[in-house]
Amino acid sequence: MRRKVYVQGSRPDIQVPFAEVDLTDGSTPVRLYDTSGPGVFADLPRRRWVEDRQVHGAPVTQLGCARAGIITPEMEYVALREGVTAELVRDEIAAGRAVLPANVNHPEVEPMIIGKAFLVKVNANIGTSAVTSDVAEEVEKLTWATRWGADTVMDLSTGPRIHETRESIMRNSPVPIGTVPIYQALEKVKGDPLKLTWEIYRETIIEQAEQGVDYMTVHAGVLLRYVPLAADRVTGIVSRGGSIMAAWCLAKHRENFLYTNFEELCEIFARYDITFSLGDGLRPGSIADANDEAQFGELRTLGELTGIAWRNDVQVMIEGPGHVPMHKIKENVDLQQEVCHEAPFYTLGPLTTDIAPAYDHITSAIGAAMIAMYGTAMLCYVTPKEHLGLPDRDDVKAGVIAYKIAAHAADLAKGHPGAQAWDDALSKARFEFRWEDQFNLSLDPETARSYHDATLPAPAAKTAHFCSMCGPKFCSMRISQELKEYAAQGMADKSAEFVASGGKVYLPVTSA
């Protein structure tokens, strides 16, 4: 059985949630990281944490506090959540190697951390478009995404009712919410990017900051001189924000206003502790375009902007691609870590091939697992609908699950302390035919159970020492488990005994 439990920190209002799985063999329950939120957003202790800092004149941002040596309640919360010391959390934030995205106006958030020293995180994109749009449905997708393990959610709404959609999402979200403010700014100018101005953009980010948006994608690295570099690509510019800013720069023949006003942007972000997600507007949209000069030129500019943000005590992460063949993945992380001074990397996949629309959660889970192994801190999911349409509820789940797999595979490959305990608990349950434990420890207990029950629905099959895959006589786990018991008795002198008990090992099971 899975239950929600809370671990209390140094003060009564630090209550860190976990999903605890009880095991039928009576061994210690397994605690899993839990993003599903409280369900009802009643008590909001984070209000007090923020107010306390104001009263005591502490820095507003987590970066400012960390640099001042302060361990905030948010830092302690994530330390408990990750199973590490609060000092490590503070030090990684102070060094810029991790971010704790938590707008002062988002008291509903359950703090989490993004950085290569911590568990790899997963972001799920939701949001309306001009073609399909329903506020309640988006809130439903938010809850659904966090139920399956999304660590942050980006509201990428365009079209009508952007403000209202976002307000509903913010007030119902236990995870940090990210946005791309240029989308709303463009709506304000009725879709004509040439009418975009710094003033309209600034007004938009302040509106969103007041609502509590925790991190914002800003395409400040799409410089005028980089745009022509994308002209000969197979797929040009595939970032929406990137293409909007490129159009603006080219048409006006002026430098990107997000770049030229970046200092003022930092001042605003600092007031709310909004984290920059510096957008990769020139990311490759196909295998052919991976790792080209447009992409890497922009990346170097993002490194320059990282330094400016940090001088303003503003937290920063860096967005990455996109579509990259496997052999070119590592170079992306290495260069990003070098030119962006180890700011956390946050990548979309990457997709490792272009040939499988409708399966891009898989083409990209491969790349995501690898790029996370190399040091990427957060993975933006890709759903089966990528390139084809807006994800529905099923797509959101498919995307989150594929990315939780990628993230956990990377945690294992990085040797993250404690990561393998989950695998070991599940494999031990599997080997011991504790089917209910195996289901409950799964990333998706419902589906695992339903697949098993598709051929063996009887309750007795839940304790049987086989499944329909091999049947009783060919169940290697069963044979092997009995061999293990046999070996434990001492091998050489026991073979006669084993022969005698052979009937037991291979007895065809007629019931159960």
Add this chain to the structure above:
Amino acid sequence: MRRKVYVQGSRPDIQVPFAEVDLTDGSTPVRLYDTSGPGVFADLPRRRWVEDRQVHGAPVTQLGCARAGIITPEMEYVALREGVTAELVRDEIAAGRAVLPANVNHPEVEPMIIGKAFLVKVNANIGTSAVTSDVAEEVEKLTWATRWGADTVMDLSTGPRIHETRESIMRNSPVPIGTVPIYQALEKVKGDPLKLTWEIYRETIIEQAEQGVDYMTVHAGVLLRYVPLAADRVTGIVSRGGSIMAAWCLAKHRENFLYTNFEELCEIFARYDITFSLGDGLRPGSIADANDEAQFGELRTLGELTGIAWRNDVQVMIEGPGHVPMHKIKENVDLQQEVCHEAPFYTLGPLTTDIAPAYDHITSAIGAAMIAMYGTAMLCYVTPKEHLGLPDRDDVKAGVIAYKIAAHAADLAKGHPGAQAWDDALSKARFEFRWEDQFNLSLDPETARSYHDATLPAPAAKTAHFCSMCGPKFCSMRISQELKEYAAQGMADKSAEFVASGGKVYLPVTSA
């Protein structure tokens, strides 16, 4: 539109199939590797190829012919299929670095090659079990698997009607068929492994050889001394064949009869040109057990057996794991290539985490893509039902598609000549909003089309310059494509013109 075309070789009866995709922009059609078979198995030219060799006293096996400098019709066939020279095919087979599995009694087979110099291949497992079994359903799964791109199929049937099931599969299979003969041998002794003998096993492989089985998994490396090494594992022995042989060795306290009779096995295999798939009976079944001494000890023995098979002109591939975390994958390929003298590696996944039963096609596609990038020649698929039940038709498709993705991602990463042309053609179609071309070039055209049509079913949407994911105003591809046209006109002096045409770029689309 996709059509089947045939390329003719040096003699009229060498006809190599491809799926040709016509493009709506009139550019050169794209030819894709095609495993779907002829539909009706009427003309079987391979009968003549085999007879011709007998008449002229040529060696029976492809390895024997290759070593004698002979380019067989089968070799020419695969050369055309792979787009390489027949000499390369012959040389790779002669060196043992590739296998061309084609039993003399399987005239229905369309020759294919497995080796690291060639396209990465995918195997699909089908077959009945004691719990669920239906011959017609298995033939249907075979046809279904090859339709989606399975390069070989293993019939892992257990339970009743093994011979009959296999006969139906052989006579309907355009791809090489593999089996694990110990399963049928065990049925013959009513499931009691202690009654297994070399004689019963030999009779079984001859029965299967006569039917035309192209490759057989033989667990000859499960030596008595390795079995205790698996005793302390989290999941013991998870290979069915491995656990059967381990039980036999332990109970009798004698060496594995497949190992002690390996020379005679080679003589039989040589008569039919059956390819060894040397089984990894001690492969790890969990992350905890990866790369341990039981696994690697057996692997070294498989290397020794490879040498014996080669001395008998018998082709060999080596089976590999299993469950392996990402950072331990490369070591598997490197060691296998070293100790098995570059014989082709054929791995099951590997799964990169144990936590996601019901999604192990994804946990393992990650590992499969990586291990293939490092040099694995063929990937055995894993379906969503792995660990939970026998795969049905939908599971077979899900497994094959996930593995075609992994294989192609590896082809790209290895820089296989021609591999990227497929991605480029699809991405170009995507960028130019040739939706029908994008669908037809997809690994799964039907699903890609249906996902698109879920929100935009109107015929006009198939030529629209956006989809429901972003809607018209935010379609970066659309904006970017128009930027590209603009850039092509010359940039600096054209900005005024672009401003004037801005209304065109961002005009909200109200129809289509």
